[in-house]
Amino acid sequence: MSEFIPSFEHKKIEKKWQDEWYNFDYFKAIDFSDKEKYYSLVEFPYPSGIGMHIGHIRAYLSLEVISRKRRMEGYNVLFPIGFDAFGLPTENYAIQTQIHPRKITDNNIKIFKKQLKSAGISFDFSRIVDTTDPDYYRWTQWIFLKLYEHNLVFKDKAYVNYCPSCQVILSNEESQGGKCDRCGFDVVQMEKDVWFLKITEYANSLLEGLKDLESNSRIRSEQEKWIGKSVGANLHFPIKDSDKNLEVFTTRPDTIYGATFMVIAPEHPYIKEFKSRIKNLDEIKKYQEQAKHKTEFERLELAKDKTGVKIKGLKAINPISKAEIPIFISDYVMITYGTGAIMAVPAHDTRDYEFAKKYNLDIVEVIKGGNIEKEAYTDTETGELINSPVINGLSVKDAIDKIIKIIKKEKIGEEAIQFRMKDWAFNRQRYWGEPIPIIYCEDCGIVPVPYDDLPVKLPYIEKFTPSSTGESPLANIDEFVNCKCPKCGKDAKRETDTMPQWAGSSWYFLRYMDPTNNKEIASKEKLDYWGKVDWYNGGMEHVTRHLIYSRFWNQFLFDIGVVPNKEPYKKRTAQGMILGADNEKMSKSRGNVVNPMEIIDEYGADTLRTFVLFLSDYEMSTPWNEDGVKGARRFLDKIWRMFPKVNQSTTYTLDLERDIHLTIKGVDEDIENIKFNTAIAKMMELVNLYNKQTEITKADYEVLLKILYPIAPHLCEELWRKLGHKELLVFESYPNYNPKKLVKEEIELVLSINGKVRDKVVVENNLSKDKLKEIALESEKIQGYIKGKEIIKTIVVPNKLVNIVVK
């Protein structure tokens, strides 16, 4: 101990322990171990060329800390990592540089692995999955074929969002606000053959499954809203002088007497169906044409300004009141939601109200309580039905119940449920993705590739630029396109579209359980052993799309008997974003990006880890603050420098005992509640106490190393070894606290007058209320305040305070 280096040499020490951990596979998860299993999952990264972002570090650290702690607690921990490597950025970069995406991806993965290790994250690197590996995407294709087999895949012509800049078809989610998610270019509408996955079939099941997911309310409600369940009724409005009905969906069947007109979407099939009867067909067609060419942006901009055309020659009949009412065509009704037609109740729906005002249509009040001269009255809690013969006087809720009974009896409608969630558009016209395993045969039509022929491998090509027709680059590769029909053997052609980026990530958590299996996605035994993901952490931005897609695939695999659990995740948390020092989102263009590797190089991985966790509440977004890094480093140095004053005693220093037990308890609770910032603050407080002692015991020091280990493992390993231990901290037992040792013998009693603190005295713990009151009145300061005043009342909170109310 004589030659002691006053600051820990992070470069040397961190490298030493990383080599030890990774070379000897200390973090390897053991299949079928007798220990209880724990599966911690973090969202696998897209291996971009810039390498790791500070956000990755924060995202992984929560479960990194939990995983290290769980190992100490005796669990067999599966904490895997992989790469979601298909996708546009790599492909665009490939086009730019003429380097093959395979090469780029391999290189990026290599960089990422190295960086993850230099941060000391305790991943099981033996289980890496790479979605672009044919041994992996073979099973992605396999699941697609299974979905196809179970009629959950269909092909349809659809207007799709197309980005002329990326030359790629986008999902609704990727083209929000009419802008391309990737490049920001204006999205245009384009008719295409599109593969869909029928996720809507699982809508209800996905909603129900949320009940079993442990997560905060925000995570749950975003998913709920995305699924968007509405309960109401389908009503049949007869078209006058025909045997057809106009079907509408409504959540407010109680307002049927107030339905003064109907509105159908511009794309509604009845325009064609009744074209011979429509007197102003030209005008209608013109409107349809306009609606089609409105960009998303215009539709949003003009959202308030309703437009539409009355369909002349066509009338609907209100099936309850028998009133004849006009039908309009307007783009405020969407063909993609419900039945593409509505009954408009202007008195009680804001949109219908605006439309009625603009076109001077009747507004009939059927619920009392608002002022329909001014605005639509949409309250459903307090109103009472009027002008509605069969349901007058009822509340909205009762009226809905009663009217549904009536319409069912009269066969003019039925209860119905609608979801806002749409089927999942499942193809891209790009090269760098999983080929869709489908063959087109002139005689046999669409033929799925036989399971034995999987994987359909991506051919190694030189030119990845998409064709100007919007077709995949694969369409130009004859050797890929031309094949034999698996059914009849005749010449046939392959599907050239590839899967969207969400495909590979929809089941990767299953593959980790058995990453090299070449017979199944994973063996039944391993799926059973590892079971559900115990804790899944990732970004808030993936709570809707990725989480729902992957739950959908898992539920499907459960339904066909492939996986043992209907829901894949037990618990889900999400980290907050780290913003730039300027409080703006980090981005290259703003120049506020923090490179974690630079911090590791200068201050070390332990410092980075400690600081990122200390920065703020884990779930909140927060600006980066370079200065704070020094504070974290100082904290670790203090612990390092303390080493020479450690004595050989194996019991806690008496003066520190209570604080040690308190800290163990607090740190444990904080970590489990992902309050890493306060956990670290508590350890800092303990270290400050240690520093005040001239000597500390080996026991004092060891317990600190153990509770700090999950956060700053390199430093703790090194000091642990310096204490003479032969074994690593990895599987040392996590410390327990003794509740009896938490009791304080003396407490500080606060004395206040009228709620204002006037004095503080140290008294024995657990004194009676009367005794505390007595003590309070004895205080000189208190006496000064109550002199000449009347004591109205005294409140005593045992072990806390005495408040005297005077007048």
Add this chain to the structure above:
RNA sequence: GCCGGUAUGGUGGAAUUGGUAGACACGAUGGAUUCAAAAUCCAUUGCCGUUAAAAGCGUGUCGGUUCGAGUCCGACUACCGGUACCA
């Protein structure tokens, strides 16, 4: 528009069931050490006030409940995130 979240010192942020607001850290100031600096250590650090104290003020704004409110209730403002004519 609707749905969430947030608002606390110069800064990042703490605060258990309503019970000492500002833990912990950064920064700053003063001092020790040093030839000097860095590092380290000690002290101070919400505002106002004072020689020092006391008193007073203080958790986005306004109001309320309470012996007592950062915390509960009502109204509002700003910022962030989600969503967008969803019938």
